[in-house]
Amino acid sequence: MIRHLLCRTSTTLSDGRELIYFDDTEPYSSGGVTRECHDARDLATVRPGGVRRLDPLTGEWVTIAAHRMDRTHLPAAESCPLCPTRPGRRTEIPADDYDVVAFENRFPSFTGDTGDTEPVPTTVDGTDLWPQAPATGRCEVVCFTSDHDASFTALGPARVRTVIEAWADRTAALSQLDGVAQVFCFENRGEEIGVTLHHPHGQIYGYPFVTPRTAQLLRRAAAHHGDLLGDVLAAERRAASRLVVDGEHWTAFVPAAARWPVEVHLVPHRPVPDLAALHDAERDELAVRYPDLLRRVEIFFAEAGDTRPVPYIAAWQQAPVGTGRELTRLYLQLFSVRRAPGTLKYLAGSESAAGAWINDAVPEQIAQRLRDAAT
Amino acid sequence: MIRHLLCRTSTTLSDGRELIYFDDTEPYSSGGVTRECHDARDLATVRPGGVRRLDPLTGEWVTIAAHRMDRTHLPAAESCPLCPTRPGRRTEIPADDYDVVAFENRFPSFTGDTGDTEPVPTTVDGTDLWPQAPATGRCEVVCFTSDHDASFTALGPARVRTVIEAWADRTAALSQLDGVAQVFCFENRGEEIGVTLHHPHGQIYGYPFVTPRTAQLLRRAAAHHGDLLGDVLAAERRAASRLVVDGEHWTAFVPAAARWPVEVHLVPHRPVPDLAALHDAERDELAVRYPDLLRRVEIFFAEAGDTRPVPYIAAWQQAPVGTGRELTRLYLQLFSVRRAPGTLKYLAGSESAAGAWINDAVPEQIAQRLRDAAT
Numbered sequence: 001m002i003r004h005l006l007c008r009t010s011t012t013l014s015d016g017r018e019l020i021y022f023d024d025t026e027p028y029s030s031g032g033v034t035r036e037c038h039d040a041r042d043l044a045t046v047r048p049g050g051v052r053r054l055d056p057l058t059g060e061w062v063t064i065a066a067h068r069m070d071r072t073h074l075p076a077a078e079s080c081p082l083c084p085t086r087p088g089r090r091t092e093i094p095a096d097d098y099d100v101v102a103f104e105n106r107f108p109s110f111t112g113d114t115g116d117t118e119p120v121p122t123t124v125d126g127t128d129l130w131p132q133a134p135a136t137g138r139c140e141v142v143c144f145t146s147d148h149d150a151s152f153t154a155l156g157p158a159r160v161r162t163v164i165e166a167w168a169d170r171t172a173a174l175s176q177l178d179g180v181a182q183v184f185c186f187e188n189r190g191e192e193i194g195v196t197l198h199h200p201h202g203q204i205y206g207y208p209f210v211t212p213r214t215a216q217l218l219r220r221a222a223a224h225h226g227d228l229l230g231d232v233l234a235a236e237r238r239a240a241s242r243l244v245v246d247g248e249h250w251t252a253f254v255p256a257a258a259r260w261p262v263e264v265h266l267v268p269h270r271p272v273p274d275l276a277a278l279h280d281a282e283r284d285e286l287a288v289r290y291p292d293l294l295r296r297v298e299i300f301f302a303e304a305g306d307t308r309p310v311p312y313i314a315a316w317q318q319a320p321v322g323t324g325r326e327l328t329r330l331y332l333q334l335f336s337v338r339r340a341p342g343t344l345k346y347l348a349g350s351e352s353a354a355g356a357w358i359n360d361a362v363p364e365q366i367a368q369r370l371r372d373a374a375t
Numbered sequence: 376m377i378r379h380l381l382c383r384t385s386t387t388l389s390d391g392r393e394l395i396y397f398d399d400t401e402p403y404s405s406g407g408v409t410r411e412c413h414d415a416r417d418l419a420t421v422r423p424g425g426v427r428r429l430d431p432l433t434g435e436w437v438t439i440a441a442h443r444m445d446r447t448h449l450p451a452a453e454s455c456p457l458c459p460t461r462p463g464r465r466t467e468i469p470a471d472d473y474d475v476v477a478f479e480n481r482f483p484s485f486t487g488d489t490g491d492t493e494p495v496p497t498t499v500d501g502t503d504l505w506p507q508a509p510a511t512g513r514c515e516v517v518c519f520t521s522d523h524d525a526s527f528t529a530l531g532p533a534r535v536r537t538v539i540e541a542w543a544d545r546t547a548a549l550s551q552l553d554g555v556a557q558v559f560c561f562e563n564r565g566e567e568i569g570v571t572l573h574h575p576h577g578q579i580y581g582y583p584f585v586t587p588r589t590a591q592l593l594r595r596a597a598a599h600h601g602d603l604l605g606d607v608l609a610a611e612r613r614a615a616s617r618l619v620v621d622g623e624h625w626t627a628f629v630p631a632a633a634r635w636p637v638e639v640h641l642v643p644h645r646p647v648p649d650l651a652a653l654h655d656a657e658r659d660e661l662a663v664r665y666p667d668l669l670r671r672v673e674i675f676f677a678e679a680g681d682t683r684p685v686p687y688i689a690a691w692q693q694a695p696v697g698t699g700r701e702l703t704r705l706y707l708q709l710f711s712v713r714r715a716p717g718t719l720k721y722l723a724g725s726e727s728a729a730g731a732w733i734n735d736a737v738p739e740q741i742a743q744r745l746r747d748a749a750t
Contacts (some may be wrong), residue, residue: 042607047736053631053632055630055631055632056595056599056603056607056632057592057595057603057604057607057630058588058591058592058595059591059594059595059634060730060731060732061731062632062633062634062733062734063731063732063733063734064734064736064737064738065733065734065735066735066737066740109725124614124631124632125610125613125614125616125631127610127613127614128632129606129607129610129631130610142552146409164661184724184725184728184731185722186725186728186729187724188723188724193721193722193723193727194719194720194721194723195723203724205725205729205731207729207731208730211729211730211731212729212730212731213433213728213729213731214729216432216433216434216730217432217433219434220431220432220433220434228431228432231430231504232432232504235500235502235504235505238500238502239499239500239502240390241500245725255430255432256430256499256500256504256505256613257428257429257430257431257436257437257439257499258437258507259430259437265536280700298625308443313723313724313727313728315724315727315728315729317728317729333728335727335728337395339701344569345569346568346569347722348563348568348569348570348688349559349561349562349563349578349688349690350484350559350561350580352568352688352690352710353559353561353588353688353690353708353710354559354561354580354582354586354587354588354589354690354692355435355586355587355588355591356435356436356438356559356580356584356586356588357435357437357438357580357739358437358438358440358484359437359438359439359440360440360441361439361441362439362441364438365441370489
């Protein structure tokens with residue numbers, strides 16, 4: 001078992017946003033026990049005032065978040081807002097070092113603070129076809145390390161374990177917030193998918209609705225009359241042709257109907273609804289399995305001759321907070337938009353407009369190459 | 376009414392693929408009446424052998440088309456396969472000029488010719504969770520002009536009218552093919568969305584299944600107990616706040632819950648299932664409205680300071696050939712992945728993994744700017 005001592009310290013930024021340190025290194029000090037960590041900036045409060053609207057053609061909520069167009073875009077390293085605060089350079093993290101830290105996004109798509117903004121009409125243009133609501137909820141940023149130039153795979157299992165603790169903590173906390181229907185922990189990596197900050201970090205969204213992908217999964221699970229994800233996991237382990245790793249508590253496989261050239265699902269053997277429900281042994285193994293998977297994807301492309309950082313999306317699919325919670329379970333969906341060295345998988349007419357995915361890669365062959373990737 | 380005389384000539388390429396000329400210019404000759412147009416190449420037949428697999432988590436078919444990795448990628452203009460054949464340079468079109476031409480894609484994702492390939496098992500790994508079938512159907516390419524450097528907006532209404540005839544002809548023809556469930560005419564434009572050939576062209580897919588977007592729309596329409604698309608059209612015309620143009624037979628608007636920064640739907644007033652069902656007056660007006668919309672999108676970005684060719688997807692959503700045909704109707708979904716000058720709308724974790732779209736643009740403001748775009 002990974003030795004794991006953690007100091008959790010909550011504080012508040014100058015504009016009222018919450019920030020939580022997760023320290024795993026003695027003397028567990030970023031929280032202010034031994035260091036100065038007061039946010040000395042005088043930040044104006046951002047009142048997003050976004051709305052969500054129901055698309056009558058799909059039945060899905062679309063969020064309109066116009067204020068986000070002004071957000072920070074690829075700052076030079078010396079002005080990275082996710083680095084620790086140093087003399088003369090104040091950042092989002094008012095401490096001169098930290099291990100892992102989570103805080104409310106300054107430019108959130110969803111927020112609990114709608115302030116004094118005008119009430120949002122319950123329909124667009126007074127038409128029942130277009131239900132509308134404020135974009136309430138929560139958006140947080142999680143910094144995985146204070147080292148600007150690191151990557152997730154370089155963290156080591158003890159630090160990854162701390163990230164898992166932070167994800168679990170935030171999942172539990174956001175699930176308790178009024179109006180949050182589902183919590184989504186994810187990492188976007190790479191300029192190819194529009195990442196605006198290079199500092200190693202992920203995000204956590206507390207959506208005010210069940211996401212379209214999960215809503216679809218809940219319909220499928222209800223029609224299946226059984227544990228759909230458990231049955232898929234069992235079938236993948238039985239077939240074995242798409243397995244990447246088969247561990248004590250976790251199994252990773254390329255799904256039979258993979259959409260992306262490189263797509264892997266990492267599924268716990270025990271049917272748990274979310275990261276907060278994982279027990280210690282599952283978290284310990286995950287702290288090894290998760291970076292191992294990321295490394296395999298890096299090696300996959302490096303062996304094909306492309307050693308640049310791999311763009312990927314790592315998405316933790318969790319059960320909704322309320323209705324439908326018993327119908328699904330936690331799993332990780334990891335995929336890359338890179339198709340081959342130097343080329344990306346683009347979503348053009350068939351995917352973007354018709355929803356009909358065409359994958360150039362054979363899942364069994366991708367799984368074989370990921371299995372063979374020496375780590 | 377646009378003067379419209381058309382000569383339609385069908386021929387066969389050297390590997391057996393069908394090619395159809397749509398000539399609107401006297402002496403309507405590309406079809407071989409006055410010119411040599413025999414395909415003198417000795418092309419090997421491509422036998423794709425792709426499969427489609429049902430994703431148990433979403434209920435959607437995903438097509439696995441590994442052979443397409445070798446397809447032609449951004450050839451230099453002098454070797455463009457969509458230009459007319461010239462002495463010493465044979466292309467896909469065995470005529471020294473043409474107006475509009477449609478032909479079967481040499482590297483199709485779906486094809487009627489599965490040749491002598493081995494039978495595809497009806498499930499993956501013998502597991503009922505993963506139904507599987509050959510990727511039958513049809514993929515065609517439509518060249519809008521023989522001028523390699525033109526764009527759709529430069530064609531002029533008479534030529535656009537011919538393109539509409541070609542779309543309508545191919546929609547009717549593909550709808551008659553065994554196993555085709557839905558016909559999809561679309562244009563992908565711009566390297567930003569992975570377009571591999573710059574010659575002005577679109578594509579037509581005859582899918583062996585109803586596409587996921589349409590399947591979703593059919594479910595919504597059935598639950599609506601009425602003409603869902605007609606009611607949306609009427610509500611948009613009544614509200615007027617998102618209208619772009621309101622014509623005699625067609626209306627264009629930014630949808631209330633637009634997903635893309637620039638997204639416009641162009642809807643015929645008469646509920647027709649597909650392009651083939653449009654009458655002459657509707658086709659005539661469309662030949663003006665459609666390029667006008669494209670120009671407005673170009674002006675939209677040009678006024679913001681970005682005059683490079685606009686990347687866009689223009690997708691004709693048509694009713695399925697069989698079941699559900701009466702539940703939906705024809706409309707054009709036009710959108711750009713460009714968000715602002717020099718920046719793209721990326722689909723990251725929230726969109727790609729959770730299906731939860733966040734749009735930085737306010738539909739009413741986009742509509743206002745598109746209305747104001749002088750054409």
